[in-house]
Amino acid sequence: MQPLDAEAWLQRDACFADQMAYRDRLIARTDTNSVGVLEGAEDGVADLASLVLRHLTNDPGYRIERRRVTRPCGRSLRREAEPTMAFLGRLVQEDLLLLRRDEGEQEHRLIAGVLCFPSHWTLSEKLGRPLTSIHEPVPFYAGNLAKRVQRLFDGLRVDRPLWRANWLLYPDAELHAPRRENAPKREESAAPTWLRVERQTLLRLPRTGDVVF
Numbered sequence: 001m002q003p004l005d006a007e008a009w010l011q012r013d014a015c016f017a018d019q020m021a022y023r024d025r026l027i028a029r030t031d032t033n034s035v036g037v038l039e040g041a042e043d044g045v046a047d048l049a050s051l052v053l054r055h056l057t058n059d060p061g062y063r064i065e066r067r068r069v070t071r072p073c074g075r076s077l078r079r080e081a082e083p084t085m086a087f088l089g090r091l092v093q094e095d096l097l098l099l100r101r102d103e104g105e106q107e108h109r110l111i112a113g114v115l116c117f118p119s120h121w122t123l124s125e126k127l128g129r130p131l132t133s134i135h136e137p138v139p140f141y142a143g144n145l146a147k148r149v150q151r152l153f154d155g156l157r158v159d160r161p162l163w164r165a166n167w168l169l170y171p172d173a174e175l176h177a178p179r180r181e182n183a184p185k186r187e188e189s190a191a192p193t194w195l196r197v198e199r200q201t202l203l204r205l206p207r208t209g210d211v212v213f
Contacts, residue, residue: 001152004163004201010055010092011199017073019093019175024075026116026176027086033124034116035086041111044098044210045084048112051205051212052088052096062091089114094201097123097213099131101153107131107146108153108211117175119168119198125180137181152202153211161203170194 026032037045053069056062061072069091070076077090088096097113107130115123126134131149135141141149156162170177171191179185203212 001162001164001202004161004203006159006161006203007055007058009161009201009203010052010059010094012059012061012072012093016093020071020073020075020090022175023093023116024090027089027114032116032176032178033122035083035089035114036123036127037083037085037112038128041098041100044100044205044208045112047205047208047210048096048098048212049084049088050207051203052091056091085112085114089116099153099211099213100208105130107150110134111210118178119196120177120179122178122180156202156204156211158204158206161201163199163201166198166200168196168198170196 026034053064057064063070068076068078095115095117098111099108100111101108109130110126113123132142132146173194
């Protein structure tokens with residue numbers, strides 16, 4: 001984990017138009033389960049929306065209006081046309097996951113998210129679960145690593161976001177790669193190998209204290 005310049009939290013690259021068109025299609029489909037919000041998470045979602053829109057006002061490619069936001073690719077989105085998490089998922093290339101630790105809980109748990117480009121997991125299966133349960137398929141996570149991750153979440157400060165990167169080898173360039181925990185792994189083909197790199201950030205919201213991943 002490394003310090004992140006807060007102004008660089010959301011990024012936009014040359015793939016923006018194509019990826020946003022793909023995100024639009026995924027969010028519109030009911031079978032992808034790309035959006036999920038637990039009851040009681042509405043204040044955190046509103047806090048996240050305020051932060052996202054505040055960041056986008058500094059990007060000259062966006063036009064932010066009271067009722068609409070126009071993306072750099074030219075598509076205009078009406079704010080009240082759909083649930084807030086779906087709306088946010090149509091604004092930026094990043095997937096957005098919201099985690100909260102209530103009083104008396106040992107770990108942060110996933111309370112809301114928009115997940116269009118999963119890397120072998122599904123939002124519907126993980127929603128509502130704490131960090132250790134979310135990472136159950138990850139070898140060696142439970143125990144010392146789980147405690148270190150929770151300390152990281154607990155110590156995260158509003159003015160000091162963090163980031164890291166990971167990498168995985170894939171047989172193709174498909175970004176939407178969901179898989180449920182107990183589903184068998186697919187047979188690897190002889191197709192060329194692709195290197196998938198994810199830029200992951202951790203940021204604490206200013207009003208609710210929820211963590212955005």
